[in-house]
Amino acid sequence: MRAWVVRAGANGEREQAALEEGMLLAGWVELGDLTGTATRDDIKAAVAAAYADEGPYTVGNWTGQLYRFVHEIQPGDFVVLPLKSWKVAVGRVAGDYEHRADAPEGLRHVRRVEWLVKDVDRQSIQSDLQNSMGSLLTVFELSRFGAAERIAALAEGKPDPGRPDADEFAAGLTEPTKLYEEVRRRASDEPLTLSIRDFLAVWGVQRRYPAAVEQIRNDLDERGLVTVPPFTEGSIDSKIAVLAGGAEPDEAGTSAVTRLTTSTTAASHLLGDAYDAVKRLVDRDGGEAETQAVAYRVSNLESANRMPESVRVGDSLNTAMTIMVLRGYSQLPVLDADGRLQGVVSWESIGRAHMADPRANLEAATVRGQEADRSDDLLDWIGTVQQSGYVLVRDHDHKVCGLVTASDLTVQFGTRVRPFVLVEEIEQRLRRVVDRCIPLDRIRATVPPRRASQVNSAANLTFGAYKHLFLVPENWAALGWAIDQEHFLAALEECRQFRNGLMHFSPDPVTEDQLLPAQGLLELLRSMDPHN
Structure with a gap:
């Protein structure tokens, strides 16, 4: 049993047809019938002929997606359709590839599907599976973290059961005090190990924002704890050990960090590919185990x-x-x-x-x-x-443990660019409506008097200034919006906080649920001003 994601267009334009007709619908309107294709090369030739202006990378990428759609997806497999409502539909594939020559453009390459549930709330899907669904591809497989079994649970109306390898013990570390107590309880040769994702969750955060990193570092320093390797290195699913770094040496005169590092078996078992980072921590000049800055590693x-x-x-x-x-x-x-x-x-x-x-x-x-x-x-x-x-x-x-291709970089950085593009459009729409509806003197009244002369348009306002601008009754009335002011301002403030966090570097991806507030605000602004 396998699980796939098949999107209904970049902006969900085929979503309604997919749900109403019980279909998976691939785009690629210039392509003809692919029923007779038997190999990737057959599909590649068809794509290259239909899209002659595209380069080798794009042709190869599209070939892979279409090959999955035509040949790899099998009847009985599960499929997920992300919806514009920020819910997802889950179905079971019910037929082989078909080409409907008489159907409208965009609705010709199809696979029949039985939709089992059409309104799964993304909040019920854990962040690791949401991250897997975040690929910008149209057709791709969900293959990590027991995805197929978890999608099957969603299809039955059950909540996401989570990763099959999830650390149940880590889930019980709901606050820093519990983590401190557990580290103190353990023997030094059996340190507490958990993923960075679970470690961050102890502080109620999902990404390594600078403010969160500083808070966690201060809390660890206060308690004499250290993470090996530093929790700021590696992917969010990398393993770390939490040790009493400030504890006195044992009878042999060595610290817990050094004992872990010099025990090859223990270090390999607990930390795997993080061993180099452990060595850097121990061997660093000065003897003090400083925490590395957040870096974007290959890992x-x-x-x-x-x-x-x-x-x-x-x-x-x-x-x-x-x-x-x-x-x-x-x-x-x-x-x-x-x-x-x-x-x-x-x-x-x-x-x-x-x-x-x-x-x-x-x-x-x-x-x-x-x-x-x-x-x-x-x-x-x-x-x-x-x-x-x-x-x-x-x-x-x-030893070889991975392969990074140009396609991987494109998907990764495309995912990272998306939040910035989202926020930029929100700001542009706010600027346009303010400049169009509110006189300059009232815009200037939002900023301190000493800065008023420097404000020539809404472009000179900070994002936080819009809330104060819209709190003025005559300014809000000037917009002419038939929406609830209180809810709009709350959404604006949530977006401001999201934007501020986004402007600080973090090596961790932004999940779909973290994008929801900004996406909702943008959709509202688009509805209020549909022609811009």
Whole structure:
């Protein structure tokens, strides 16, 4: 059993038809019937012909999505349709791919589906699964954190049961005091370990905003605790240990942090690929375990933590080529028996090897591969990924543990740009309506007198100034909006707080539920001023 997301257009334009007709509806209006396609190459050729102006990356990306829609999705699989109402519909696929030549544009490529529930509140879906649903792709699989079983529960009207590997104990650490007591209760050789996500939840936060990071650091310092590695490093699902860093040394004269680090078995078991960060913490000059600043590491990308398909030294070149064709890959890592990178085989390297020797084997077609460490700064590798199309990722044992492609970067940064675009449109709409409806002298009255002369339009106002501007009865009346002022101002304040948090760097993604207030405010502003 598998679970998929199939969107109904970038703005949900096919949503009503999908729900009413019991269909999954792919767009790509220029494409004809794909019933006769058997391979990715068949679909790729059709996409390239229909969209001749698109480059190789886009053609490859669309090919992958359409191949899933036509061939990989199977009857009986679960499917999720995100709705404009910020609810989701869940259904079960009921038929194979069909092409309806006589249907309106955008409604021709279809899969029949039985909608089991059409109004699942996103608040009932835990943030890790919401994050997985946040891809900007139209068709993609939900494959992590036991997604299929959790979607099945939603289809039965039950709440999201959460990750099958969720730490039930961590869920009970509902406040810092409980965490402190648990650390103190444990023996030093059995430290408290939990994910950064669960650790942040102890303080009631979901992302590592600067203000939250500072508060947590101060609380830990006050209690003499330290996280290993620092909770500001790695992805939000990375594991950390919480130790009594300020406790006196044991009989051997070593601290809890050093004992954990020097015990290879314990460190590997508890911290895995975070071991390098542990060493940096212990070996840092000055002896004091300072907390690292928040950084955006390669490990923050989901694909950097997912073992890529590969071939081994000694495999045949035919094996590599078969996998590449079946999966639509451009390259494959070649690993030794210990999982370390020996090189990469690609269609280009295969072509070059065959030009030199038609009987070339895998070794002859293997070339040096680009390899990043999980703890590297992601920004340092963007140019390499852009130029080569990929970079492989290794863990602290120098074993391959992930693969980052240009597609991964596009999705990741597209997701991160979305909140900024959302807030920017809200601000633009506020500026336009204020400049159109409220005289300049009343706009200037919102700011301190010493700044009034510097205000030439609403563009010179801070976001927080709009609340004070709209609290003036004649200004609110000038807008002519038939909406509730109290609720609007509350939404405006919530958006202001969201915006302020957004302006501070955090390595953690913004979830759909965190976007809800701003998205709702934007929809309201669009409704009040539909022509702009």
